[in-house]
Amino acid sequence: MELVNQAVLARQRGDAKAMREFYRAAFAKERAAADLVANKLDLEPTRSVLHRSAAVLALECGELQEAERLIGRALAGNPPDDIVTAAAKWACDTASAMVNVVLDRIPPSFSQDNEQINLYESRFQPIEAQEQHILDEDRRSREAAVAQANKIWTHLQETYGEFPDSVELLHRDR
Incomplete structure (x- = not known):
């Protein structure tokens, strides 16, 4: 992993x-x-x-x-x-x-008038492209969220200094 x-x-x-x-x-x-x-x-x-x-x-x-x-x-x-x-x-x-x-x-001369290839290109490739677009949008959204979280983290560190480890915070809260 x-x-x-x-x-x-x-x-x-x-x-x-x-x-x-x-x-x-x-x-x-x-x-x-x-x-x-x-x-x-x-x-x-x-x-x-x-x-x-x-x-x-x-x-x-x-x-x-x-x-x-x-x-x-x-x-x-x-x-x-x-x-x-x-x-x-x-x-x-x-x-x-x-x-x-x-x-x-395959050469274009073979694929131009091929019914099966035309069918695949007209029906399935647009679906694949749409799925890829959705995946790309999802990836961009995650990257934007991570970038925003990093900005907030940096701002908090600049404003308040280093944060204690979360385990330390849990021990203090008890």
């Missing part, structure tokens, strides 16, 4: 290289843990949780086929319903990401 936290912090700093390195390291560890319990179907929900987590990290690393494999393994055995639901969502995300990768690589 520490590696994922470091990846998130690197993303917030705009350090793409460090972010990728942290996600890759986290993915390697999570995949290794999932591999250890892959055939131990009696270890639910631990087994399926590890596979789902590894699949999420595989997607972060752009490892679409590995994510698909891990999702399949997460669904083997008897995983809890919430794992099945999450795995189904990740399966849809993986399939969507794979389609987008393919669409980005």
